[in-house]
Amino acid sequence: MVSADAGNIVQFDNVGLRYGSGAETLSDLSFSLAAGAFYFLTGPSGAGKSSLLRLIYLAQRPSRGVIRMFGEDVVTLPRQRMPGFRRRIGVVFQDFRLVPHLSAYENIALPLRVNGVAEADIDQPVREMLEWVGLSGRANAKPPTLSGGEQQRVAIARAVIGRPEILVADEPTGNVDPEMAERLLYLFEALNKLGTTILVATHDLHLVPRVPSAQLMRLDKGYIADPTGTLRYPPRRG
Numbered sequence: 001m002v003s004a005d006a007g008n009i010v011q012f013d014n015v016g017l018r019y020g021s022g023a024e025t026l027s028d029l030s031f032s033l034a035a036g037a038f039y040f041l042t043g044p045s046g047a048g049k050s051s052l053l054r055l056i057y058l059a060q061r062p063s064r065g066v067i068r069m070f071g072e073d074v075v076t077l078p079r080q081r082m083p084g085f086r087r088r089i090g091v092v093f094q095d096f097r098l099v100p101h102l103s104a105y106e107n108i109a110l111p112l113r114v115n116g117v118a119e120a121d122i123d124q125p126v127r128e129m130l131e132w133v134g135l136s137g138r139a140n141a142k143p144p145t146l147s148g149g150e151q152q153r154v155a156i157a158r159a160v161i162g163r164p165e166i167l168v169a170d171e172p173t174g175n176v177d178p179e180m181a182e183r184l185l186y187l188f189e190a191l192n193k194l195g196t197t198i199l200v201a202t203h204d205l206h207l208v209p210r211v212p213s214a215q216l217m218r219l220d221k222g223y224i225a226d227p228t229g230t231l232r233y234p235p236r237r238g
Helices: 049-056 079-086 104-114 123-132 148-160 178-193 205-210
Strands: 008-018 024-034 038-042 064-069 089-092 166-170 197-201 215-220
Touching: 008 049, 024 049, 024 197, 038 049, 038 178, 038 205, 049 064, 049 166, 049 197, 089 148, 104 123, 104 148, 123 148, 148 166, 148 178, 166 178, 178 197, 178 205
Parallel strands: 038 197, 038 215, 089 166, 166 197
Antiparallel strands: 008 024, 008 064
16 A cells, blocks of 8 residues: 655555446556645546546545545545545536525535534625625525526535635636636635645646646546656556
């Protein structure tokens, strides 16, 4: 078993992911994410970005290899401990996954309530989040009445309100205009400065230079690139 580096919040060692009996979607991934760092994950469509994120937010177990998060092996983590781990991870999904019968306000408040925050301590942070993402006037609106960009902003506010230890975002600026994209990146940077590790998957390379402190990871054909951008293709098994 690979020993955890105290400076890393995520550590992959020879991780592979296969759906069914087909070829591996991800192969021989070995990398770490430093606690408190900011990363962009890029790569062409079909490279495996969403699959990699699923492994990190614990929606999928790998087919092989070791994944350590918060210093523990999550591949063998007992199922009853998973909810506690997931509460330490903020996720912005590509398809938003808002609760349709709850208002924007209630969707954003949901993580605080799940974590047992007292009702008296919920209103102010939720109102601040709504203002930050430009939705103060839509607090009572339910997701079906919101545009795609508005739903995206609610999803982002919900993901960051609990100040997770790591935030994983799948194309978080894909449904907003450039001005709002800048504002959301600024929100991610502010959260990062408070100590949250940020991993943003995006196909838009124009976003990368807007966060000077960010590191770039690249996926192609299920393999991860080295820092020079040269892809490593280990020998295929079998």
